[in-house]
Amino acid sequence: MPTVLVTAGPTREHLDEVRFLTNASTGRMGYAIAAAAHAAGCEVVLVTGPTHLTPPAGVTDVQVVSALEMLAACERALARADIVFGVAAVADHRPRARHAGKPAKNDAPYSLELVPNPDILASLARVKGRRVFVGFSLDAQAADASAQRERARRKLERKGLDLIVVNDSSALGAERSAVTVLDAGGHDYALPPQDKEATAAWLVQLALARWRTRVDEASP
Secondary structure (H helix, E strand, C coil): CCEEEEEECECCEECCCCCEECCCCCCHHHHHHHHHHHHCCCEEEEEECCCCCCCCCCCEEEECCCHHHHHHHHHHHHCCCCEEEECCECCCEEECCCCCCCCCCCCCCCCCCEEECCCHHHHHHCCCCCCEEEEEEECCCCCCHHHHHHHHHHHHHHHCCCEEEEECHHHCCCCEECCEEEECCCCEEECCCEEHHHHHHHHHHHHHHHHHHHHHHHCC
16 A cells, blocks of 8 residues: 655744634644555655644654744655645745744834745656656635636646645634545536535545556566
């Protein structure tokens, strides 16, 4: 069975020792995928940002805080990975400078300079090889579901992914969600509203089927 690398949870981008930028991701979908992959017999490496969740039994969990830490951990784990699920809600930006301690409060205007974080999944996919890559797209700006899917498909193609899971901001923190899965062959799969564990199990089986096909095609 393959080794599955999963990223999960938010990242925290610290302004100083106390304050940070983050988002509302709970990590539930990433943790559910890690559990489903382990249940399917896979070896699992879970690289997770800060959450209140307990890592599933039987998986190797790597705790990180920032996007740069998550990228470094994923790069170390990638060599033995066959399937990669990029589920983490990675902060798009981080402060250019992190201050020591906690600066004292004052009434002067405060300006925060941000710099872009790396795109972790796209960075890993540059050395994709025969691996299966699965991304997630959450788009609160698209006008409708059709526009969401179109933007997600462009993201799939730009990053070189095999599958991308499309949902909206209502999925953050929710126990249930309805998602659409797009594949690199131009197919769409619409899943009904269901708990994240059921969605995770379905996604793992889909990724495993893609991986088995790829292995068979590579066999002499």
